[in-house]
Amino acid sequence: MRVVIRPVFRYSPLTPVMLRLAVVFEWAASFVVPVTRDTEVERVDFPGFHGEWIRPPGADPDKVMLFLHGGGFFCCGLRTHRRLAARIAERAGVTALSVAYRQLPASPLAVSMADAHHAYTWLVEQGFTDIVIAGDSAGGFLALTTALTARDEGQPGPAALVALSPLVELDHLGRAEHPNLKTDAYLPAHRLPKLRTMLLAGLDEDPSPARRDLSGLPPVLIQAGGAEALLYDAHLLAARLCAAGVPHRLQVWEGQLHVFQAFAGPIPEGHAALDEVGAFLRSATGSGHAAA
Template sequence: MPIKPTVEERPGCGWPARLAARASRWLLRPLVSRLPWTPFTLRFAPLLDLGAALLVPPRGTRVTKVRGLGCGAEWVRGPGVPAGSRKAIVYYHGGGFVACGLRTHRRMIARISQAAGMPVLSVAYRMPPRVTIDTSIRDCVDAYRWLLDLGYAADDIVVGGDSAGGYLAFMAPLYALRDGLPRPAGIVALSPFTDLDIDTKVVHANAAIDPFIPAPRMWDMVRTCFPGADYTDPWLSPVHADLRGLPPTLVQAGSIEVLLADAELLAERLGAADVPCTLQIWEGQMHVFQIFADVSREGLAAIREIGAFARRVTGAPARQEAA
């Protein structure tokens, strides 16, 4: 008998989160709705990461550049995280597959590191349209393989990511298993994109209320990053993949985001594949609300849950300090 995923509805949405969602609906959603997905405009997408240099990580964070991979990467150790830890998280950033990077996510990743009590290998995989999505996936697999080659045990590694990085947090382990690598201890995905069929999101109830993502525009992302793809290809679409053998998984999503459709479908498919999965649905929260933890207490609470999950699946001791 397939196992049922655990669905946890997290009630409570403070006024800062509500205000952030309202501001996003007024400012960001109209911009995303009108921004053209052309080769010319996508040339400027990397500038978003450069502009994020002002988002400094929490005091006490240690960042170390990584060399030897085919893409950019860095170690991020949150405040109080020891340098000699043999447990780690490998994290893939979101950004619609075409934007963001190490700088945009460094502050949130430092908080995740602190909450988990272990360092995070943040991976700046190469992105479409400069490379194919297969190259992006391979960069993520290679980062996981690099950790194994350093002597980290697979049982001591958690794979994570948000949005497009959440997609990669599932595809990288699937490709790694196909390559004969051992499975990681766990997967954590924040608002993951997992289904290339955008019509399922366009008709979802949240399509009308998502304060950031206009669902129909996601077709532009798919056509750009997955040109000519079969949307049911199991080596391109996590919800159509053979998920058996994946490790315990934590999925977090906001109750008002359109990618809740993907999170719910993925949790269902993981259960059908006998993969233990916990889906947390956070009331009133928008896409990747954890990145707004500076103004949202729910973001901090969600990060603490991520840290607790990482410690549990790797057997790391509990931490007393808050994220």
């Protein structure tokens, strides 16, 4: 990550042309991020975007996880995160709906948030009552804002939230002093101020979860790597949840990088972390499925 990914993210110009080239990560994932042979994947179409059902063996079809992938709101998608979503769903004993929400440079944050909430609304309208929401990095941002929008609009809320290395504050001022910023294995958190202007197009105010009233949210599990820059965000989110009286658990995995759960296998701690996620979600949905 330090040798290959970090230089690309750190030095590539943040222009629409360069952001469009980030699709290479999604293309490459078709060859290097497979799911188990018994896992079923089925496309779902929404207005202007799409998603996919991920059905691990033995998953309860009535218990659903809405999964929102990370990637800084400009890269990654269903393919890069298919295995991560499938591993969580298998451990939790649920069916997953993973969403390819629209991103930069074609669509700003307002559209990404609207797509995520549209997918959640669709699940509610389909009659699902045991819904949980999970996301990593930028997907953690969307998991939180989706639950907050559902609360504000009087919709039934999710049973639980999982935020893996979540981004919860678009303003970089507080994070800029964090000691992990210079040593993070690949995340270019220092470039967030440039992205922020593009992301906030069409919005009257910054919708960062850390800036909002978090009261009324369901239980939240937060996981972060001890060596990543967004450890700042994980601690900030935990503090805001505590102030709002929301049940939550923060797990910091010593020495780990950003979204290390996605690299479970080469990083054995990733499997242990995913087991924790699965147990948390089984408890929230009442699933009796055993952890993988």
